Amino acid sequence: MIPLAPPDFKSGFVAIVGRPNVGKSTLLNQLVGQKIAITSPVAQTTRHRLQGILTTDEAQIIFIDTPGIHKPHHELGKILVNNAKKAMQLVDLILLVVDSSVPAGKGDRYVVELLADNSTPVILGLNKSDLQSNPELDESYLEIAREREWETIKFSALNQLGIDKLQSILIDKLEPGPYYYPPELVTDMPERMIMAELIREQILHLTRQEIPHSVAIVIEKIETTPKITRVFAAINVERKSQKGIIIGKEGSMLKAIGTAAREQIAKLIEGEVYLKLFVKVEPMWRQSQLHLGEFGYKLDK
Structure with missing residues (x-):
């Protein structure tokens, strides 16, 4: 059963995007509190556009975990990148995840360029903050965020550091809305x-x-x-x-x-x-x- 949402209840769709191997699937699993997306150290692990559902007393967020955005070399790669781009056009909010343990690179800037003509609000998430050897590594990402007036947040999906704060920021950005799924559901994947x-x-x-x-x-x-x-x-x-x-x-x-x-x-x-x-x-x-x-x-x- 899908309940009737109270007047102050918030809901919406959030796309988790970024280049391959930045920890998007690990983050999705942490946010919904259950393993629904596979993870590995191999780049381009995610192939399907997964939906994970987080329901709290105040909100319901439907996360879209997209394949890592890269320059494709075969038909499968073209499909994966197309579907990731499509997801960014159909959501209420975009969470751009980067690996903050290394400086911003060409792959990150390629994703940023894809977002240039997108009117959807963006939050820049600096993942793997626990692996940072030098705080100055943040600067290359903060510069990108300042240029586009994006809000930033640091966290570690693997160690759950900053995940509660990230969740609060995402809820704050959403508009009032209904339940889209039953509260007990964590994914609509078959x-x-x-x-x-x-x-x-x-x-x-x-x-x-x-x-x-x-x-x-x-x-x-x-x-x-x-x-x-x-x-x-x-x-x-x-x-x-x-x-x-x-x-x-x-x-x-x-x-x-x-x-x-x-x-x-x-x-x-x-x-x-x-x-x-x-x-x-x-x-x-x-x-x-x-x-x-x-x-x-x-x-x-």
């Missing part, structure tokens, strides 16, 4: 999609650098009984050599991926899980509009 992402997360953690960007997960079937949920998933890669890496010697890598992913899926559904993984080779799927559509990657209109 469970099947979250399962696929949890499997991909383990591949990001456990395999070599050449593998992560070439992997797409498809949940082919889910069978549910009162005692156990059976999940059958295909791991799609682009080359036979990648298939060998995913499987590993005598199936050791595939087993490790499956064990870790099964634990995460069990937490998601709060029940017993049987997970069966298959590995398929789909040459150059990231360049194929057909395969991109089949694997769930489509341009947002």
Whole structure:
């Protein structure tokens, strides 16, 4: 049930944007208080435009976690960047997240340029403040903010430092509005999609650098009984050599991926899980509009 909001209740949509690997997904998980977005040290981890929902006594914020904005090198990259740009046009507020442990670089300035013609209010979030070796690192970002009259806030998504203050600032910026979702909901992502992402997360953690960007997960079937949920998933890669890496010697890598992913899926559904993984080779799927559509990657209109 979606309740009727009191007169002073606030709500709205906030896009979390930035270049790859600045901690956007970690931040989203902290803000909603639950893991809904996968994280890893590998750049461009997020592929889907995720919605996380934070509901408090005074507000409901729908966060849009966007793929890292970068200059794309294939059709998949074009879709991801397009969808991130689209998200920035459809929200009430933009939270631009940067890695404040390093000076502002070309990637950050590229995102700033994309926001130049956008009339949506922007807050500049300086993440990873706990890793700063020199306070002067802030200056390159503060200069950007001053030029555009953006409010800034420092925090550490990983250590939860400053997250409560960030939440308060976001609520202050929103207008009065209704509940868009039931208060107990933390995401509107289909469970099947979250399962696929949890499997991909383990591949990001456990395999070599050449593998992560070439992997797409498809949940082919889910069978549910009162005692156990059976999940059958295909791991799609682009080359036979990648298939060998995913499987590993005598199936050791595939087993490790499956064990870790099964634990995460069990937490998601709060029940017993049987997970069966298959590995398929789909040459150059990231360049194929057909395969991109089949694997769930489509341009947002």
